[in-house]
Amino acid sequence: xxxxxxxxxxxxxxxxxxxxxxQQKPRLLLWGGSAVSAVLLVVQGWxxxxxxxxxxxxxxxxxxxxxxxxxxxxxxxxxxxxVKRRGVRRIAALLSxxxxxxxxxxxxxxxPVFTLDEPAGPYGIGTVAYHWIxxxxxxxxxxxxxxxxxxLNVRIWYPAxxxxxxxxxxxxxxxxxxxxxxxxESGLPKxxxxxxxxxxxxxxxxxxxxxxxxxxxxxxxSHGSGGFEGQNMFQVEQLVxxxxxxxxxxxxxxxxxxxxxxxxxxxxxxxxGTGFGKETFEKMDKLNxxxxxxxxxxxxxxxxxxxxxxxxxxxxxxxMERLGMFGHSFGGASTVQMLLSDPRVRAGINMDxxxxxxxxxxxxxxSKPLLMISADQSxxxxxxxxxxxxxxxxxxxxxxxxxxxxxxxxxTPVKAGGNYWLKLNNTSHMSFTDNFLISPILEWVQRTxxxxxxxxxxxxxxxxxxxxxxxxxxQILNNAVGTHDNYILEKG
Numbered sequence: 001x002x003x004x005x006x007x008x009x010x011x012x013x014x015x016x017x018x019x020x021x022x023q024q025k026p027r028l029l030l031w032g033g034s035a036v037s038a039v040l041l042v043v044q045g046w047x048x049x050x051x052x053x054x055x056x057x058x059x060x061x062x063x064x065x066x067x068x069x070x071x072x073x074x075x076x077x078x079x080x081x082x083v084k085r086r087g088v089r090r091i092a093a094l095l096s097x098x099x100x101x102x103x104x105x106x107x108x109x110x111x112p113v114f115t116l117d118e119p120a121g122p123y124g125i126g127t128v129a130y131h132w133i134x135x136x137x138x139x140x141x142x143x144x145x146x147x148x149x150x151x152l153n154v155r156i157w158y159p160a161x162x163x164x165x166x167x168x169x170x171x172x173x174x175x176x177x178x179x180x181x182x183x184x185e186s187g188l189p190k191x192x193x194x195x196x197x198x199x200x201x202x203x204x205x206x207x208x209x210x211x212x213x214x215x216x217x218x219x220x221x222s223h224g225s226g227g228f229e230g231q232n233m234f235q236v237e238q239l240v241x242x243x244x245x246x247x248x249x250x251x252x253x254x255x256x257x258x259x260x261x262x263x264x265x266x267x268x269x270x271x272x273g274t275g276f277g278k279e280t281f282e283k284m285d286k287l288n289x290x291x292x293x294x295x296x297x298x299x300x301x302x303x304x305x306x307x308x309x310x311x312x313x314x315x316x317x318x319x320m321e322r323l324g325m326f327g328h329s330f331g332g333a334s335t336v337q338m339l340l341s342d343p344r345v346r347a348g349i350n351m352d353x354x355x356x357x358x359x360x361x362x363x364x365x366x367s368k369p370l371l372m373i374s375a376d377q378s379x380x381x382x383x384x385x386x387x388x389x390x391x392x393x394x395x396x397x398x399x400x401x402x403x404x405x406x407x408x409x410x411x412t413p414v415k416a417g418g419n420y421w422l423k424l425n426n427t428s429h430m431s432f433t434d435n436f437l438i439s440p441i442l443e444w445v446q447r448t449x450x451x452x453x454x455x456x457x458x459x460x461x462x463x464x465x466x467x468x469x470x471x472x473x474x475q476i477l478n479n480a481v482g483t484h485d486n487y488i489l490e491k492g
Contacts, residue, residue, distance in 0.1 A: 001108045002115075004044035005054060009108065012037055012060040013101050037061040049198045052191075053107035056100065113195040114437040116233055117451065119202055121241030126160035126207030127169050128313070129153065131261050134297045140290060141253040143269050151266075153250040153258050154298055155229050157240045158314075159216055160207040171199035171230060171434075174259055178228075181257040181267055185226045192439050201230075202237055209313050213243060217322035217469040218302060220295060220338075220345075221248040222331030224353075224433070226268050228256045231433045232328060234454040235461060242462055244469075245318055249298050251291050254330070281406055284356040291334040292341065292357070295325070299344055320344065322469045326461065328432050329353045336361070339368045347468035349373065349461060351432040355410035365417025365492065369468045371477075372414045373457065375427040415492030420477060422460055423488045427453055456486060 001009065015033050038061050044050070050058070119125065130153070137150040172178035175197020183190050219239060223231050229248030230236075236246050252258045258266040306318035325348045327335040332353025338345045340359040347369040355361070385400055415421050424431070426448050436442045436450035443450050459476055466472040480489045 002048050002113060004040070004048050005057075005108055008037075008040045008044045008054070009057045009104060011040055012057050013104060016060060016101050016104075034061060048113070051113070051195050051198065053111040053195075056104040056107060060100075060104065110441055111191065111195065111439055113198045114434075114439075115199070116201060116237060116434075116437075117454070119237045119241030121238065121243065122162070123159035123210055123212070123241045123243060124162045124164045124207065125157055125201075125203040125237055125240045126164060126205075126209060127155060127157045127201075127203035128206055128311075129155045129173075130301075132298070132301050134293075137293065137297075139252075141269055143253065143266075150294070150297075151252055151258070151260060152294060152298065153229070153252070153260070154247055154301070155250075156245065156247045156314075157203055157236055158245045159210040159212070159240055159243055160204060161210055164204045164207040166204040166207055168200045169203045169205050170197065171201055171233065172196055172228075174257075177257050177259060177265055185256055185268060186435070188438075188442075192441075196438070201233055203240075209317055215317050215319040216243055216245045217324065217465070218245045218247065218318050218320060219323070219465065219469075220298065220325040221246055222291065222295060222325070222327035222334045223248070223251065223255060224327075224329030224331055225254050226256055226270075227328065227331070227433065231256075231435075234434055234437070235326075235458060238458045238462065239465070242466070244465065245314075247298060247302060249294055251294055251331075254287070254291070281356065285358050288330065288333055288337060288357045291330065292337045295334060295338055296342060299323075299342070322346065324348060324465050324469050327351065327353060329429065330356065333357050336366070336370065339366050339370060347465065349464060351457070352429050354407055355414075360410065361413040361416070363413050363416065365413055365415075365419060367417060369464070370414065370419040371460065371464045372419070372421040373432065373460070374421070374423045375429055375431055376423055376425050415490055417492060419492050420464075421490045421492075423490075424453060424456065425486050425488075432457060452486075 015037065018033075041058055041061050044054075132152050132154060134150040134152070139148040139150050179190065179193045179196050182188070182193050182196060221229065221232060221236060223229055229250040236248065239246055250258050252266050253269045255266075256268055260266070302318060303320055305314045306316065306320055309315040323344050323346055325335045325338055325345050327333070327349075328351045330353060332350030333356040335345075335348040335350050335353070336355055337357040337359055339348045340357075340361070345368070349371045351373045352375050385397075390397060390400065428446050428448060430436065431446070431448055431450065431453045436446065436448065463474060463476040467474045467477070477489070477491075480487075481491045482489065
């Protein structure tokens with residue numbers, strides 16, 4: 001819970017205990033308690049924003065007034081009813097208070113406005129957004145007009161002073177659009193998502209770029225299919241705080257949502273078909289090439305910013321010779337494709353991405369540094385799919401087995417040439433995003449530790465990029481090869 005939420009809930013729960021257990025309840029204290037609770041309610045809503053999980057706490061502001069009315073009735077009926085009747089009422093009051101207090105505390109804990117861990121590096125974080133149009137490419141999505149050009153939203157996060165002042169950037173740019181899009185993509189009840197728009201990052205909008213270093217290494221981030229450029233803020237903020245410029249690409253029509261400067265909204269438009277048989281490798285390989293071209297275009301734009309930024313923020317400050325990339329799921333596949341095809345990308349991390357794309361990793365390896373990170377629940381075969389699931393997909397087990405044969409064949413050379421494959425225990429595909437921070441309920445259902453996984457991923461991410469982009473000594477990777485309680489690290 002946030003600070004004012006904690007203050008409001010704590011005060012009201014203490015007030016509840018006093019109302020139920022206390023013998024003497026002077027009217028002045030009852031009026032005072034109601035007034036203090038009302039002030040806290042207004043301050044909390046004004047500073048942090050009102051939200052539905054706090055309704056029990058808000059409602060309790062009226063409890064002292066209710067107690068005054070009961071006291072008035074008790075005085076009017078003085079002498080009526082026996083000790084036994086008063087005892088029953090007292091027990092009922094205690095049980096009701098316990099239940100109400102539990103709900104008051106539990107609701108905001110189970111449905112929080114989630115927060116990101118404080119960035120551990122020496123830098124603060126600045127951020128700025130761009131809308132770029134690639135006039136050399138036509139949009140291929142079926143929902144656009146013929147001849148429309150490819151449009152991309154890109155957000156850049158960069159090192160700033162720890163003392164930078166200004167407006168903290170929201171987690172999502174438009175709460176209404178993203179709450180509805182998130183609900184459609186995840187299938188979660190809207191109860192889980194109503195506070196999404198109140199979440200804040202640590203990034204300051206348009207903060208000055210730190211002068212500590214002459215230029216900073218640049219890292220591209222590519223989200224998963226149906227995700228968005230800010231889905232991995234746990235990772236982005238830690239990288240930036242340690243002296244990296246990170247550019248997140250929103251892949252239009254295969255992202256959760258894109259909101260353009262003129263107010264147009266492009267929502268996720270899935271490829272035709274579902275399941276293993278209909279979403280063929282050929283179709284996914286072709287779609288991935290669109291993402292690869294997105295990345296190339298963004299790299300060209302970043303080179304122009306580095307050469308001559310109209311806002312003078314990034315001119316000469318982006319070290320494009322120290323360029324890396326990381327991605328989740330389909331964005332991880334795009335990372336591997338960029339390593340294979342673009343000499344500008346020096347090192348990359350693929351987080352739980354099947355190796356879609358038109359290029360194959362040679363048997364001898366990529367010849368560039370690659371860290372593959374996988375969830376243990378993702379490394380599976382057809383044996384995990386039940387007969388009922390096969391029937392729902394309209395597929396045979398043989399078709400699914402052939403799919404996994406292709407998946408595994410593409411994975412085989414991942415470690416070749418001295419590269420790394422990290423497999424994390426007790427994780428699933430979405431463990432590598434911010435998703436499970438939305439509610440602890442999601443963690444319990446998935447039986448995973450979201451923040452623990454994030455810290456582990458950040459440790460390996462920083463060690464990898466610090467070595468291959470900054471030339472710093474390895475702190476973890478070489479010493480961690482082998483089987484551990486939380487992960488297995490393999491090296492080719």
